[in-house]
Amino acid sequence: MIETRALRYEYPSGPTLSFDDVDVRQGGTLLLRGNSGAGKSTWLALAAGMLTPKAGEIVIAGQPLSRLSRGARDAWRARTVGFLPQKLHLSDALTVERNLALAFYAAGVPENRVTLTRALGLLGVAELAGRRPSQLSGGQAQRVALARTILMEPRVILADEPTASLDDETALTGLKLLENCAFQCNATLVIATHDRRVQKALPKATVYQIGRAAAAAWSDTLP
Amino acid sequence: MKTVALAFRYLWSRPLQALLNLLMLTLGLASITFVLLASEQIDRAFQRDLAGIDLVVGAKGSPMQLILAGVFHIDVPPGNISLQDAQELRKHPQVAQLIPLSMGDTFRGFRIVGTTVDYLEHYKMAFAQGQAWVRPMEAVLGAQVARSTGMVLGDTFVGSHGLGGGGGHDHGENLYRIKGVLAPCGCVADRLILTATESVWQVHEKAPMPVAAPMPDAAGDTHEAHAAQEPPREITMALITYKSPLAAATLPRWVNSSTRMQAAAPALEVSRLLRLLGVGSEVLRGVGAVLLFTAALSVFIALWNAVRERREDLAMLRMLGATPTKVAALLLSEALWLALLASVLGLAAGHGLTALVGYMLEAQHSLPISGRIWVPAEAWIPVAAVGVATLAALIPSVTAYRIDVAQLLNAR
Numbered sequence: 001m002i003e004t005r006a007l008r009y010e011y012p013s014g015p016t017l018s019f020d021d022v023d024v025r026q027g028g029t030l031l032l033r034g035n036s037g038a039g040k041s042t043w044l045a046l047a048a049g050m051l052t053p054k055a056g057e058i059v060i061a062g063q064p065l066s067r068l069s070r071g072a073r074d075a076w077r078a079r080t081v082g083f084l085p086q087k088l089h090l091s092d093a094l095t096v097e098r099n100l101a102l103a104f105y106a107a108g109v110p111e112n113r114v115t116l117t118r119a120l121g122l123l124g125v126a127e128l129a130g131r132r133p134s135q136l137s138g139g140q141a142q143r144v145a146l147a148r149t150i151l152m153e154p155r156v157i158l159a160d161e162p163t164a165s166l167d168d169e170t171a172l173t174g175l176k177l178l179e180n181c182a183f184q185c186n187a188t189l190v191i192a193t194h195d196r197r198v199q200k201a202l203p204k205a206t207v208y209q210i211g212r213a214a215a216a217a218w219s220d221t222l223p
Numbered sequence: 224m225k226t227v228a229l230a231f232r233y234l235w236s237r238p239l240q241a242l243l244n245l246l247m248l249t250l251g252l253a254s255i256t257f258v259l260l261a262s263e264q265i266d267r268a269f270q271r272d273l274a275g276i277d278l279v280v281g282a283k284g285s286p287m288q289l290i291l292a293g294v295f296h297i298d299v300p301p302g303n304i305s306l307q308d309a310q311e312l313r314k315h316p317q318v319a320q321l322i323p324l325s326m327g328d329t330f331r332g333f334r335i336v337g338t339t340v341d342y343l344e345h346y347k348m349a350f351a352q353g354q355a356w357v358r359p360m361e362a363v364l365g366a367q368v369a370r371s372t373g374m375v376l377g378d379t380f381v382g383s384h385g386l387g388g389g390g391g392h393d394h395g396e397n398l399y400r401i402k403g404v405l406a407p408c409g410c411v412a413d414r415l416i417l418t419a420t421e422s423v424w425q426v427h428e429k430a431p432m433p434v435a436a437p438m439p440d441a442a443g444d445t446h447e448a449h450a451a452q453e454p455p456r457e458i459t460m461a462l463i464t465y466k467s468p469l470a471a472a473t474l475p476r477w478v479n480s481s482t483r484m485q486a487a488a489p490a491l492e493v494s495r496l497l498r499l500l501g502v503g504s505e506v507l508r509g510v511g512a513v514l515l516f517t518a519a520l521s522v523f524i525a526l527w528n529a530v531r532e533r534r535e536d537l538a539m540l541r542m543l544g545a546t547p548t549k550v551a552a553l554l555l556s557e558a559l560w561l562a563l564l565a566s567v568l569g570l571a572a573g574h575g576l577t578a579l580v581g582y583m584l585e586a587q588h589s590l591p592i593s594g595r596i597w598v599p600a601e602a603w604i605p606v607a608a609v610g611v612a613t614l615a616a617l618i619p620s621v622t623a624y625r626i627d628v629a630q631l632l633n634a635r
Contacts (some may be wrong), residue, residue, distance in 0.1 A: 085539075099230065106544045
């Protein structure tokens with residue numbers, strides 16, 4: 001489902017990151033572990049087609065990303081990838097419902113109110129549809145963001161530090177919801193985290209330590 | 224959700240800022256609309272009043288004054304000419320038509336002009352009620368006079384002496400009877416009370432000479448009352464049409480050099496006048512342009528801030544799969560919404576302002592200006608608005624287009 005081969009990324013003004021190869025099956029869960037700055041977010045951005053690797057290949061659901069033009073990658077991302085960023089990026093100019101509708105807008109597909117209501121219902125926040133994001137609690141906001149992530153029924157859900165700055169109980173609930181959502185969509189779930197609680201909560205997940213190859217690359221650049 | 228709908232929501236997510244920008248753009252567009260409307264209508268009024276009059280002949284003095292008094296009725300005439308001189312001029316081989324005008328009295332600020340029915344025919348005036356005068360002391364009211372005084376067919380009135388309005392004595396024993404009311408023409412005849420030349424003679428020949436020295440009549444004690452006590456009779460001026468355009472080369476010079484009268488060519492004087500007025504409308508246009516530029520700057524700042532404030536929103540849209548073009552189009556649409564709303568409001572405000580000025584001018588019996596007409600040049604208002612908004616949105620849109628999604632998501 002997700003395969004990477006000899007993946008390398010070079011920052012415009014910085015070091016080159018090399019990543020070990022990854023192979024995750026459809027519906028599986030992958031934990032990207034590593035310290036801050038190890039390259040977890042970069043890996044997620046590469047997998048979402050938001051960054052272009054310097055070398056190597058990413059194949060997701062049989063689609064090699066290097067074969068897609070920039071525009072095609074945007075369209076592909078809209079249909080295939082659900083991205084849950086660490087900072088939730090809910091727009092306060094819009095209501096919760098309109099924030100979700102942005103996913104339809106970005107994908108360029110007609111708005112489907114049934115899907116929208118179902119996604120909010122699945123995460124137990126249907127009654128918040130008319131509120132502004134600033135009126136929500138942290139947990140509510142995360143549920144709303146998650147509802148937006150799964151709205152287009154993605155094949156892959158990429159979550160960046162979903163438990164950061166959450167207490168144990170909320171973190172656990174959040175992870176269960178994430179796992180449940182991925183299960184409902186039969187999506188492959190990738191969670192980038194340095195939080196040890198995540199591994200405990202998802203014992204069956206494949207763990208991929210980021211930083212070994214990256215660290216090696218770092219040392220390559222030193223004299 | 225369409226881009227335009229989303230842009231509208233984003234625009235009004237900061238209502239105060241949106242309103243201020245809208246106000247700025249609207250003010251700029253409204254002032255330009257006003258200048259367009261006013262200058263076009265003044266131009267048209269001049270053209271309409273001038274139609275077919277090749278030459279104005281009157282007493283020696285300022286030619287501009289002669290035109291303003293004789294054609295537009297907004298100045299006092301320089302003096303009188305003898306009827307005999309005018310009659311001789313009528314016989315000149317290059318004169319096709321000569322319409323005499325006799326002025327000197329007003330009724331409630333509206334001028335009473337003695338002339339022949341040729342004047343009505345010349346301006347192709349239609350009657351709303353009644354008909355032209357047949358005998359002396361019968362009068363025809365212009366549309367604005369009728370509306371403003373509320374007089375109707377059969378009513379009588381007396382003129383007051385002088386063109387200044389309200390300064391002179393009444394010609395109490397000489398009653399004018401209203402014989403007809405003209406349909407509105409949007410020209411000078413709307414503001415005139417027309418009667419036979421003989422009426423003016425009759426009023427002033429019977430008028431008692433003031434016992435004491437007459438009050439100096441600042442507005443122009445020009446009429447023939449004092450001279451008319453003994454013949455020969457006088458008129459104030461004459462409007463002339465040429466038999467052929469060639470007359471323009473010789474007739475004015477002949478009148479000026481060989482008679483006691485002065486000839487003034489309206490086309491020449493009006494273009495001189497419009498050049499003088501032109502400075503005023505250039506200034507107004509300049510002010511409008513400055514307003515518009517300020518508005519553009521404010522829209523630019525607003526959009527620039529919007530990009531900064533909404534960097535994350537825009538990056539999030541990219542993350543959700545929106546193309547860079549779509550994100551840039553979103554910002555551009557916001558600017559276009561402002562342009563559209565400002566065009567509508569600016570045109571409405573411009574017409575409102577013109578109507579207000581027109582109302583004030585009408586109260587002063589001056590130029591007819593209406594807020595209800597549209598001029599073709601107004602089509603440029605939305606074009607200017609869209610141009611300004613697009614220009615202001617250009618840099619913010621490009622910035623939005625180039626937003627680096629990954630970098631933003633990495634930011635904690």
